Amino acid sequence: MKIHADSPRTDETALPVVHxxxxxxxxxxxxGELPTAAAALVGAEGSEQGEDQQRGVAPDDVVLAEPVIPAAARSALVEALGVHRVTDDHRARIDHTRGYSTPDILALRSGDAGDAPDLVVSPGSHDDVLRILEICAVHHVAVVPFTGGTSVVGGLAPDRTGFAGVVSVDLTRLDGLVEIDEISRTATLQAGLRGVRAEELLRAKGYTLGHFPQSYAGAGIGGYAATRSAGQSSAGYGRFDEIVEGLTLATPRGTVTVGTAPRSAAGPDLRQLFLGSEGAFGIITEVTVRVRPAPEHRVFEGWRFDDFDSGSDALRALAQDGPMPTVLRLSDETETAINLADPDGAGADDDATAQGGCLVVVGYEGHREEVEARRTTTGRVLAQAGGLALGTGPGEAWRTGRFRAPYLRDPLLDAGVLVETLETVTYWSRLTDLKAAVTAALTDTLTEAGTPPLVMCHISHVYPAGASLYFTVVCPQADDPIAQWSAAKIAANDAIRTTGASITHHHAVGRNHRAAYHDEIGELALAALRAVKQTLDPEGVCNPGILL
Amino acid sequence: MKIHADSPRTDETALPVVHxxxxxxxxxxxxGELPTAAAALVGAEGSEQGEDQQRGVAPDDVVLAEPVIPAAARSALVEALGVHRVTDDHRARIDHTRGYSTPDILALRSGDAGDAPDLVVSPGSHDDVLRILEICAVHHVAVVPFTGGTSVVGGLAPDRTGFAGVVSVDLTRLDGLVEIDEISRTATLQAGLRGVRAEELLRAKGYTLGHFPQSYAGAGIGGYAATRSAGQSSAGYGRFDEIVEGLTLATPRGTVTVGTAPRSAAGPDLRQLFLGSEGAFGIITEVTVRVRPAPEHRVFEGWRFDDFDSGSDALRALAQDGPMPTVLRLSDETETAINLADPDGAGADDDATAQGGCLVVVGYEGHREEVEARRTTTGRVLAQAGGLALGTGPGEAWRTGRFRAPYLRDPLLDAGVLVETLETVTYWSRLTDLKAAVTAALTDTLTEAGTPPLVMCHISHVYPAGASLYFTVVCPQADDPIAQWSAAKIAANDAIRTTGASITHHHAVGRNHRAAYHDEIGELALAALRAVKQTLDPEGVCNPGILL
Known part of the structure; x- marks a missing residue:
């Protein structure tokens, strides 16, 4: 939905590094301020209710269990890292508890910090990380890697059953740009480097990573790699797993370094075994990625299509036959309508927006001449597919507002509104069925629960063979909003798997998608991955219960 | 080196399917006919010597060991497949012995078929393959998958030590185009389908796979997948590992199917674990790949650069900033000179070719308008980088002759000339050092052995971050040409690893590169891959000694 778009802090080169x-x-x-129009749309009762709920249990008042770490483990960690790098401080434990899914937020607001780590440790080097893993393996303490803490799939909430405690390994001291190879156009980044800071360091040298997920305000390089992050500009710059040239993984058994060459026929591509491993095989401490020259020019524009299917066909034409813009996304009718209902809205031609339909945002970044050439050719494809050019207004509005959507969730939750997202990906030939099945699952489940939802959807990433679908669900909160969402999410997962799609396009598996993921890959592939884990992490201390 | 270029059989759409x-x-x-100019260049003594050597030991006269397969295994295989699908026929065993490296050819010519399988079996379905694997696991018989048999790295010569026999699983009956999904632009192909036939089947529907390795005359889909094949048009159509959307793997423990969606954040990318697995985890029986519309137009042209480094810089500019042609390769000074020395030669402007330098071949395929646009922009980049346009002559000469190079090796070997190739890949910043190191290693070793070589090199594949180097070595044969080459190859491998490059760009690991591969990935990654093998193939019967 549309949010304020006038802040310079929403530009990816001007955002502060946020902890x-x-x-x-x-x-x-x-x-986050809840626009009145948005509150009205979702049936929220206004700001007073919000103010009540906003308070919930204050983080400082949440009751934490006593940390249960074995004394020998703790003293070994203190000896390895120094006393100031090992803490069980209340606020540190709270700030490393779970991630940023709506259920995570609701749980903490309700005073539940049951997944809090017992200790938070701050390594300053790869060798520190190795040492932490050794110590935790010896003492059978579970280890959670932490960069930005923005997981929305329970990736920071390991299963502590059978473990002597849980240690959160906060990597944010590993925040260096280690090296730029300007000839090969690669940069080596430490895992704890925040995305915002990585971009800042690279821009200073004339480069960009071009990786802008919606979690950009908080997320870090290690998290991008461990979860196969995809950014809003991945059409042009590539998904994170596509731009990784090499990585270093610390495991309880030692170090693995992969990425000898850009491409190779030397066996399985081990990068693709460790990307997406979500801390279950060890902790990624360093990543070498491709970088590009910082763009000198950019244009973002809007196009209108009559309906989702014709818009989707247009995106498919671009993905299969080119050219590819830097950003390419299609909102369905509902998402488009909500967006346009905002009085601050799109700034497009009134006649065009009044017609409804579906909004396509297209962005181009690069050298001026190349941008204009690509824009012309892309425009020709879109027009031929039935698109109506809306000019740069809706494109710029989206671009400048794109990192503020997560801010909106807090006041919506305050106002008694449940809002959550989920996403999936499939082949083009199954896309319509997938969208219908997930929409129906969400709508039916929440309607039956007495809280009929608004289900919005967009395509945020396209490939020659398929596309992602990103759903945003908004409805009034029930008495137990965690249970309310859980039922809807289970129904959506079933719809995704029944349609043969992947359980996640870019949110990862974590703990929340584990069952569906196991169904997706099958018993034998799961056994193979467990064998990899058993080899690298024989004690099973690496993020237990996540992924595998 | 330049070979006859006038046969319609050299076009990828008109080649016969060859067994x-x-x-x-x-x-x-x-x-294969040895051009006189080529013979003179490499110091061969003429065709008479060739005729003597050509005879060697005729395949029918090679003495094979008695097949040692256990009777129970054999009868179980006959029961599963039918008596006509299980053979120890002399010629069948010979034709499934090793691959097509120069040492492989020389060994067989010398009468050594020590790596011959004991049996050749021909499954007609995925379930047949599963059954074969089960039977072989029970009886501890080693299993070699066979599609085209074109390995140049010993991928078809398992280590039979400790096994009760070796079975070659000839997949060529699995030769179907299972399905085309025209919306998603994917095709599902059986593993035994030859590349030539796959292209023929796809062209009939208006599509192309666009995958044309130099082994195209013989190689098959399963081999492409198992070895991460890269074709001559991979700049435009992608490496084989980049166009695979899904695959089915038969293992002794059952079936693994991967590829739920084009891209996903659901854990490690399992496709990239099984691509490049070279039969060590099981047998790939089916692959789903992206296809493209068959090109309506193509242009191949030549460009001249003063030297390898300036040509390499031009290729790097295209790889990093675009546009990418469909084919892009750069021959070094020596390879260019040999090519141009052919009196049938390049057909380019005489003044330009007389200047020596380095030849770049650039090919464009696609829609006419798009081809011309890409050609114009590419030409601008090449000219700006110092390239001199040579017109379509050298491009077309390369295109029409490109599949005939392997034919040339036989008459060269007949003529007492040793000819072999090797390849590697690294990042752009290390490319010059790598080329120098490998060239020196080959030159020094063979010169010290009294057979000074001609070492030619080209870049055949470029990536944003790096490029491959492909070396062709030609010298007089010594008394023991296998030992002669082995010494040179060991020196080249050492140079590759010392420079930090990958031991192979597209030839794979097989048995020949195994030690260097283990050095490349390190002990811990190797242990992880062995754990995968142990899970899928607990008896270790799948292509033992290959890769792992």
């Missing part, structure tokens, strides 16, 4: 403090999102200087 | 019959390459109706 997220639970339960609310982002930079405290950029508070 | 290679050892030891010579390819279609018997396209005999």
């Amino acid at each position: 997220l403090r639970r339960p609310r999102w982002g930079d405290p200087e950029t508070p | 290679l019959r050892r030891p010579r390459w390819g279609d018997p109706e396209t005999p």
Whole structure:
């Protein structure tokens, strides 16, 4: 939905580095304010209810269990890292508890910090990480890697059953740009480097990573790699797993370094075994990625299509036959309508927006001449597919507002509104069926529960063979909103798997998608991955219960 | 080096499906003839010596060991497949012995078929393959998958130590185009389908696979997948590992199917674990790949650069900033000179070719308008980088002759000339050092042995971050040419690893590169892959000694 679009802090080169403090999102200087129009649309009762709920249990008042770490483990960690790098401080434990899914936020607001780590440790080097893993393996303590803490799939909430404690390994001291190879156009980045800071360091040298997920305000390089992140500009710059040239993984058994060459026929591509491993095989400490020259020019524009299917056909034409813009996304009719209903809205031609339909946002970045050439050719494809050019207004509105959506969730939750997202990906030939099945699952489940939802959807990433679908669900909160969402999510997961799609396009598996993931890959492939884990992490201390 | 370029059989849409019959390459109706100029250049003494050596030991006269397969295994295989699908026929065993490296050819010519399988079996379905694997696991018989048999790295010569026999699983009955999904632009192909036939089937529907390795005359889909094949048009159509959307793997423990969606954040990318697995985890029986519309137009042209480094810089500019042609390769000074020395030669402007330098071949395929646009922009980049346009002559000469190079090796070997190739890949910043190191290693070793070589090199594949180097070595044969080459190859491998490059760009690991591969990935990654093998193939019968 449309949010304020006038802040310079929403530009990816001007955002501050934010250390997220639970339960609310982002930079405290950029508070989320609920637009009246949005509140009306979702049937929220106004700001007073919000103010009541906003308080919930304050983070400082949440009751934490006593940390249960074995004394020998703790003293070994202190000896390895120094006393100031090992803490069980209340606020540190809270801020490393779970991630930023709506259930995570609701749980913490309700005073439940049952997944809090016992200790938070701050390594300053790869060798520190190795040492932490050794110590935790010896003492059978579970280890959770932490970069930005923005997981929305329970990736930071390991299963502590049978373990002597849980240690959160906060990598944010590993925040260096190690090296730029300007000839090969690669950069080596430490895992704890925040995306915002990585971009800042690279821009200073004339480059860009081009990786802008919606979690950009908080997320870090290690998290991007461990979860196969995809950014909003992945059409042009590539998904994170596509731009990784090499990585270093610390495991309880030692170090694995992969990425000898850009491409090779030397056996399985081990990069693709460790990307997406979500801390279950060890902790990624360093990543070498491709970088590009920082763009000198950019244009973002909007196009209108009559309906989702014709818009989707247009995106498919671009993905299969080119050219590819830098950003390419299609909102369905509902998402488009909500967006346009905002009085601050699109700034497009009134006649065009009044017709409804579906909004396509197309962005181009690069050298001026190349941008204009690509824009012309892309425009020709879109027009031929039935698109109506809306000019740069809706494109710029989306671009400048794109990182503020997560800020909106907090005031919506305050106002008694449940809002959550989920996403999936499939082949083009199954896309329509997938969208219908997931929409029906969400709508039916929440309607039966007495809280009929608004289900919005967009395509955010396209490939020659298929596309992702990203759903946003908004409805009134029931008495137990965690259970309310859980039922809807289970129904959506079933619809996804029944349609043969993947359980996640870019949110990863974590703990929340584990069962569906196992169904997706099958018993034998799962056994193979467990064998890899058993080899690298014989004690099973690496993020137990996540992924595998 | 330049070979005859006038046969319609050299076009990828007009080649016959060839079942290679050892030891010579390819279609018997396209005999290799040694151009006089080539013979003179490499110091061969003429055709009479060739005729003597050509005879060697005729395949039918090679003495094979008695097949040692256990009777119970054999009868179980006969029961599963039918008596006509299980054979120890002399010629069948010979034709499934090793692959097409120069040492492989020389060994067979010398009468050594020590790596011959005991049995050749021909499954007609995925379930047949599963059954074969089960039977072989029970009886501890080693299993070699066979599609085209064109390995140049010993991928078809398992280590039989400790096994009760070796069975070659000839997949060529699995030769169907299972399905085309025209919306998603994917095709599902059985593993035994030859590349030539796959292209023929796809062209009939208006599509192309666009995958044309130099082994195209013989190789098959399963081999492409198992070895991460890269074709000559991979700049435009992608490496084989980049166009695979899904695959089915038969293992002794059952079936693994991967590829739920084009891209996903659901854990490690399992496709990339099984691509490049070279039969060590099981047998790939089916692959789903992306296809493209068959090109309506193509242009191949030549460009001249003063030297390898300036040509390499031009290729890097295209790989990093675009546009990418469909084919892009750069021959070094020596390879360019040999090519141009052919009196049938390039057909380019005489003044330009007389200047020496380095030849770049650039090919464009696609829609006419798009081809011309890409050609114009590419030409601008090449000219700006110092390239001199040579017109379509050298491009077309390369295009029409490109599949005939392997035919040339047989008459060269006949003529007492040793000819072999090797390849590697690294990042752009290390490319010059790598080329120098490998060239020196080959030159020094063979010169010290009294057989100074001609070492030619080209870049055949480029990526944003790096490029491949493909070396062709030609010298007089010593008394023991296998030992002669082995010494040179070991020195080259050492140079590759010392420079930090990958031991192979597209030839794979097989048995020949195994030690260097283990050095490349390290002990811990190797242990992880062995754990995968142990899970899927607990008896270790799948292509033992290959890769792992």
